[in-house]
Amino acid sequence: xxxxxxxLPRCTVCNGRIWEVTDPAARREMARTKxxxxxxxxxxxxxxxxxxxxxxxxxPDSSAARVKNKAAELLRTCVRMGVEVRGPLDIFDFVDLTxxxxxxxxxxxxxxxRRSEHxxxxxxxxxxxxxxxxxxxxxxxxxxFALASLYADVDGKPLPGRRRARTESLPFTNVTHDFxxxxxxxxxxxxxxxxxxxxxxxRSFEEMRG
Numbered sequence: 457x458x459x460x461x462x463x464l465p466r467c468t469v470c471n472g473r474i475w476e477v478t479d480p481a482a483r484r485e486m487a488r489t490k491x492x493x494x495x496x497x498x499x500x501x502x503x504x505x506x507x508x509x510x511x512x513x514x515x516p517d518s519s520a521a522r523v524k525n526k527a528a529e530l531l532r533t534c535v536r537m538g539v540e541v542r543g544p545l546d547i548f549d550f551v552d553l554t555x556x557x558x559x560x561x562x563x564x565x566x567x568x569x570r571r572s573e574h575x576x577x578x579x580x581x582x583x584x585x586x587x588x589x590x591x592x593x594x595x596x597x598x599x600x601f602a603l604a605s606l607y608a609d610v611d612g613k614p615l616p617g618r619r620r621a622r623t624e625s626l627p628f629t630n631v632t633h634d635f636x637x638x639x640x641x642x643x644x645x646x647x648x649x650x651x652x653x654x655x656x657x658x659r660s661f662e663e664m665r666g
Contacts, residue, residue: 457540460548463527472505512547536560606642606651 477500487494492509501510535556
């Protein structure tokens with residue numbers, strides 16, 4: 457079972473564990489250094505790894521709202537899968553449990569029908585499955601696309617005489633408490649697309665926390 461009133465998700469900055477801050481002195485220090493609210497009765501949380509602080513907020517651009525939305529999404533997934541919900545919903549009272557359970561029943565019915573159709577298809581299904589297994593066992597897969605790193609372009613333009621820039625413009629795209637480096641990438645097909653602009657990207661822990 458899941459208990460929404462006890463949800464404590466991971467830190468959105470470093471994926472560390474989040475704990476409730478109950479010590480009054482620690483709360484005052486967070487209010488002074490982290491701009492956390494020092495409001496009696498308002499639960500305030502902090503990441504044990506990087507110190508990022510959280511509190512439930514309805515502001516759509518706040519990290520708290522992102523955490524709340526992600527937790528609500530996970531709650532909906534649990535309900536659709538038939539997981540029991542215990543206790544009050546508290547701040548997740550906008551999640552319609554009856555509606556989510558019905559969605560789960562419909563999704564499972566669709567999956568059962570698809571499995572039945574696949575069994576009826578016979579050998580063709582097994583051939584496709586065998587092809588996928590061959591892909592997984594192939595050391596090197598090839599494709600006809602000419603992909604370029606979005607981060608290798610300088611100000612949206614390649615260096616003169618080159619299709620690609622010499623250096624990457626971004627040292628990392630994500631941060632965890634035990635790793636700082638490029639975790640994910642964005643590629644595009646050079647023959648069909650060109651970079652026309654980029655958003656400002658954070659380059660430090662402090663920028664990401666902001």
